[in-house]
Amino acid sequence: MADRVRVRGVTIHRPIIYGNTATVLTSAERLETSHYPDHTHRWTVAVRSATSAPDSDIVGGADDLGYFIKRVTFKLHDTYPNPTRNIDKPPFEVSETGWGEFEIQIRITYVPESGEKATTLYHHLKLHPWSITFPLPNASAVPAEPEIPSPENAAKLGPVHSWQYDEIVFTDPFQNFLNLLTAHPPTPLPKMSVNKKPIPFHSSNPASLEASLKGGVPEFTSAMEKEEADRLEEAKGNIIKEQEKWRSILIEKEKELERLQKLLASKD
Amino acid sequence: MAVSASDIRSALSLPSSSTPVQSATTAPRKYQGQVTKKPEGISRELYALIGPSAPSLVAHLAKPRLKQKPNFGSGGKVKWEWRPFRNAGRTDSLQLGHWVKTTDDPDAEYSFAKYNVQSQSYTYSQEEYTRFLEDKDWTKDETDILFNVVREYDTRWYVVHDRYEPPPDSPTRSLEDLKDRYYSVCRKLIRNRPWAGDEASKAQLLNSYQFDKDRERMRKDYIASLEDRTPEEIAEEEALFIELKRLEQNERKFKKERDELLRTLLGIDSGLPDIVAEEDGLSALSAEGFKKRKKNANEIEIPSTPSNIISLGPPPPKRAQSAKSAALDAQNCIIRVEPPASSATKITHAPVHLRSFKLPAPKAALLPKVTQALTELGINHTRLVMPTRENCARLESLIEATTALIDTKKVVDRVEQDIRVLRVRLGRASEGAEEDGKEGTPMEVDGGAEAGADADADADADAEGEVDGRAQSILSTRSGRGRKQSRRSMSVSSIGTSASARVGKRQKRG
Numbered sequence: 002m003a004d005r006v007r008v009r010g011v012t013i014h015r016p017i018i019y020g021n022t023a024t025v026l027t028s029a030e031r032l033e034t035s036h037y038p039d040h041t042h043r044w045t046v047a048v049r050s051a052t053s054a055p056d057s058d059i060v061g062g063a064d065d066l067g068y069f070i071k072r073v074t075f076k077l078h079d080t081y082p083n084p085t086r087n088i089d090k091p092p093f094e095v096s097e098t099g100w101g102e103f104e105i106q107i108r109i110t111y112v113p114e115s116g117e118k119a120t121t122l123y124h125h126l127k128l129h130p131w132s133i134t135f136p137l138p139n140a141s142a143v144p145a146e147p148e149i150p151s152p153e154n155a156a157k158l159g160p161v162h163s164w165q166y167d168e169i170v171f172t173d174p175f176q177n178f179l180n181l182l183t184a185h186p187p188t189p190l191p192k193m194s195v196n197k198k199p200i201p202f203h204s205s206n207p208a209s210l211e212a213s214l215k216g217g218v219p220e221f222t223s224a225m226e227k228e229e230a231d232r233l234e235e236a237k238g239n240i241i242k243e244q245e246k247w248r249s250i251l252i253e254k255e256k257e258l259e260r261l262q263k264l265l266a267s268k269d
Numbered sequence: 270m271a272v273s274a275s276d277i278r279s280a281l282s283l284p285s286s287s288t289p290v291q292s293a294t295t296a297p298r299k300y301q302g303q304v305t306k307k308p309e310g311i312s313r314e315l316y317a318l319i320g321p322s323a324p325s326l327v328a329h330l331a332k333p334r335l336k337q338k339p340n341f342g343s344g345g346k347v348k349w350e351w352r353p354f355r356n357a358g359r360t361d362s363l364q365l366g367h368w369v370k371t372t373d374d375p376d377a378e379y380s381f382a383k384y385n386v387q388s389q390s391y392t393y394s395q396e397e398y399t400r401f402l403e404d405k406d407w408t409k410d411e412t413d414i415l416f417n418v419v420r421e422y423d424t425r426w427y428v429v430h431d432r433y434e435p436p437p438d439s440p441t442r443s444l445e446d447l448k449d450r451y452y453s454v455c456r457k458l459i460r461n462r463p464w465a466g467d468e469a470s471k472a473q474l475l476n477s478y479q480f481d482k483d484r485e486r487m488r489k490d491y492i493a494s495l496e497d498r499t500p501e502e503i504a505e506e507e508a509l510f511i512e513l514k515r516l517e518q519n520e521r522k523f524k525k526e527r528d529e530l531l532r533t534l535l536g537i538d539s540g541l542p543d544i545v546a547e548e549d550g551l552s553a554l555s556a557e558g559f560k561k562r563k564k565n566a567n568e569i570e571i572p573s574t575p576s577n578i579i580s581l582g583p584p585p586p587k588r589a590q591s592a593k594s595a596a597l598d599a600q601n602c603i604i605r606v607e608p609p610a611s612s613a614t615k616i617t618h619a620p621v622h623l624r625s626f627k628l629p630a631p632k633a634a635l636l637p638k639v640t641q642a643l644t645e646l647g648i649n650h651t652r653l654v655m656p657t658r659e660n661c662a663r664l665e666s667l668i669e670a671t672t673a674l675i676d677t678k679k680v681v682d683r684v685e686q687d688i689r690v691l692r693v694r695l696g697r698a699s700e701g702a703e704e705d706g707k708e709g710t711p712m713e714v715d716g717g718a719e720a721g722a723d724a725d726a727d728a729d730a731d732a733e734g735e736v737d738g739r740a741q742s743i744l745s746t747r748s749g750r751g752r753k754q755s756r757r758s759m760s761v762s763s764i765g766t767s768a769s770a771r772v773g774k775r776q777k778r779g
Contacts, residue, residue: 010605011605013601013602013604015602118620118621166655167623167624168623168624170621171621172618173619183597183601186597186602187601203654206654209654225654225655226655229654229655233660234465237463240646240670244463244670244673244674248392251396251680257688258684258687258691265691269698
C-alpha cells in the first residue's frame with residue numbers, strides 16, 4: 002500500500018500532440034481503396050508525443066506513449082460504421098476515408114497505476130487547406146466560408162495538417178505511477194527543425210500560415226514556443242505602455258477635477 | 270693665440286707703425302682681419318680669448334640646445350567667437366552665450382545638456398491611493414503634498430524636509446518619516462502595477478527602494494555620536510585600537526612559536542598542520558606539504574583556527590535539491606511546488622487535465638473588452654499555440670495587464686464625466702455674473718472638452734455640432750441652450766450676410 006501514497010507537491014506533465022492529417026484521393030484511388038466513391042479524402046487522426054522522430058514522415062510520435070496511456074477512443078461521426086474506435090495499443094490513431102469535416106471526440110484512458118479518470122478532448126477534423134478568413138478592413142465581400150479548392154488544386158497543395166500541442170498534467174501522482182513516468186522521460190522538443198521542416202499552422206498565429214505551406218511534414222519545435230512567448234511579451238509591453246499613458250491622463254484629469262471642485266466651493 | 274700686432278698696438282695705445290702705407294692698409298685690414306666669422310654658440314671675444322682648438326670649446330658647442338617651447342596643437346592661431354546657444358536641458362527657452370572656437374560645429378547640442386538627469390518620479394491616481402496606499406499615520410493630503418515637494422526638489426531630502434509644509438493639524442515629520450512614507454508608497458506602487466519585463470528586474474527595482482526607518486535613525490545617531498566625541502575620547506579610542514592590534518600581533522607570534530616548538534619537540538608527526546602559507550608560499554607548494562595536508566585532513570577533525578588552506582570538511586549539509594536531481598526533474602517535466610502547509614482543508618486531489626483546459630480567462634464582466642483589446646494586438650487568448658507552463662503564466666499576466674488598462678480607461682471616463690458636470694455647474698453658478706464672464710468660461714472650457722468647437726461665429730454648422738456633442742450629457746443642455754441663444758443672436762446677422770452673399774453668387778452664376 003505504500004505505493005498508493007500520493008507524492009504531494011509534485012506536478013508532472015507530458016507533452017502530446019493530437020490532430021489529423023488529410024490527403025485528397027484522386028479519382029482512381031477513390032474507386033479502388035474505399036467502398037464509397039463519394040469519399041474525397043483519406044485522413045488519419047492521432048494522439049502522439051509532441052516530438053517528431055528524426056527521419057519520420059509523420060508529425061510527432063518520437064516517444065511511445067503506451068507507458069501511461071492505456072487506451073484512446075476516437076468517436077467518429079455517426080455515419081461511420083462502428084463510430085467508436087478503441088485503440089488499445091500504440092500507435093493511437095485511426096485512418097479512414099471521408100468527404101466531410103466533423104468534430105471527433107477523443108478520450109484518453111490512462112494506465113490503472115495512475116488512478117486517474119479519462120480525459121476527453123475534441124478535435125475538428127480538417128480536410129480542406131487552410132486559408133486566412135480574417136475580415137480585411139477594405140474587403141466588402143468577405144467569404145463566410147473558406148474557399149474550398151477544387152480537387153486538382155487541393156491535390157497540388159499537398160496533405161493538410163491540423164495539430165494541437167498540449168500537455169497532460171498530473172498533480173500529486175501516486176508514487177508508483179511517478180516512478181513509472183520518470184522511467185520514461187519524454188524526448189525534448191528540438192530547438193529548431195533539423196530537416197527544415199515547416200512549422201504547423203495554428204489559428205492563433207496567422208503568421209504561421211505562410212511557413213506551414215512550405216511543403217513537407219510539419220514538426221513541432223521549441224522555437225514555436227519561444228515565438229509565442231515573444232508575442233505575448235510584446236503584447237504585454239504594448240499594454241503597459243498604454244496603461245502608463247492612460248494613468249498619466251487620469252492623474253491630469255483628477256487634478257483638473259480637484260481644481261474645479263475647489264473653484265466651485267469657493268463660489269458657493 | 271691669434272694676437273696680431275695691431276691688437277697689441279691698440280691695446281697699448283701705441284701709434285701705428287712707421288710705414289704709413291702699411292698702416293693704411295693694415296688699418297682697414299685691421300678691421301677686416303679682425304672681423305673673423307663669429308663662431309657658433311659663444312661670443313666673438315670669448316672665442317678670441319680661448320682659441321679655436323680648446324677642448325672646453327668643443328664641450329660648450331656640444332651642449333644640447335634647450336628644448337623649444339612645446340607647441341600645443343594650435344600651431345596656427347585659433348579664432349574664438351561669441352555664440353549664443355540653447356541648453357536642451359532647460360524647460361524655458363533662455364538663450365545664453367559663450368565663447369566657442371569658430372571651427373566648432375554650430376549645430377551640435379550643448380554638451381552638458383545630457384547631464385541633466387531627472388530621477389524617476391512616481392505619481393498615483395486616486396483609485397490607486399484608495400486601493401493600496403492608505404496609511405493610518407498619513408492622510409491623503411499630506412501624502413499628496415509630500416509627493417509634490419519631492420518631485421519639485423528632485424528627492425533631495427534635506428531640502429524636501431525643509432520645504433515640506435503639511436496642513437496645520439498634522440504631526441511634525443522628521444526626515445526619516447518622510448523618506449519612509451515616500452519609499453513605502455513607491456514600493457507598493459511597483460508591486461501592484463502591472464510590470465513589463467521579468468520578475469528579476471522587478472525585484473531589483475523594488476530593492477532600490479528599500480528603506481528601513483529604524484536602521485536609518487540608528488545609523489544617523491551613531492554618526493552623530495561619532496562626531497560628538499571629545500578629543501579625550503578620540504585619543505582613548507585610538508589608544509585602545511592600537512593596543513588591540515598589538516595584542517593580536519603578539520598572540521599570533523606566540524602561537525607560531527608554540528607550534529614551532531611543538532613541532533621540533535614531537536617531530537613531524539605532531540599532528541599539527543604545516544606552516545600556513547602566509548609568509549612562505551614555497552614551502553606550502555612542496556610535494557611534501559601536499560601529502561601532509563592530505564594525511565592530516567583525513568586523520569584529524571578540522572582544527573578550528575589556523576588551517577585556512579584546504580577545507581576538506583564534511584560536504585555542505587544536504588541542500589533541498591542537488592543539481593543532478595534538478596536536471597532529472599526538468600527532463601521528466603516535473604515541477605515541484607510547496608505543498609500547502611495547512612492540511613486542515615481536506616486535500617482534494619486535482620484530477621489530471623490538459624493544460625489548455627486551465628487557460629487563464631478574464632473576468633466575465635470585462636470579457637468582451639479584453640477580447641477586443643487583445644485581438645487588436647493579434648493575440649487570441651482562448652487558444653495558445655504551445656500551452657506550456659511558462660506561456661500560460663505569460664498569458665495570465667497579459668490578461669491581468671489588459672484588465673488593469675480597461676479599468677483605468679473606465680476611471681478616466683468617470684472622471685471626465687465628473688469634470689463635465691462640474692463645469693456646467695460652474696457655468697451655471699456664474700450665470701448671474703456678467704454675460705461676458707459667462708461667455709468666456711463656458712466657451713474656453715468647451716474648447717477644451719470638445720475638439721473642433723470653435724468660437725467661429727460665421728458658420729451655423731458649428732452651433733449645431735456643439736449641440737450634438739452636448740446632447741450626451743443631459744445636464745448641460747440648459748447652458749447649451751443659453752449659449753445657443755446668445756450665439757444665435759450673433760449668427761443671425763451672419764446668416765443674413767452669408768445668405769445674401771450666396772444669393773448674390775447665384776445671381777452672378779445665373
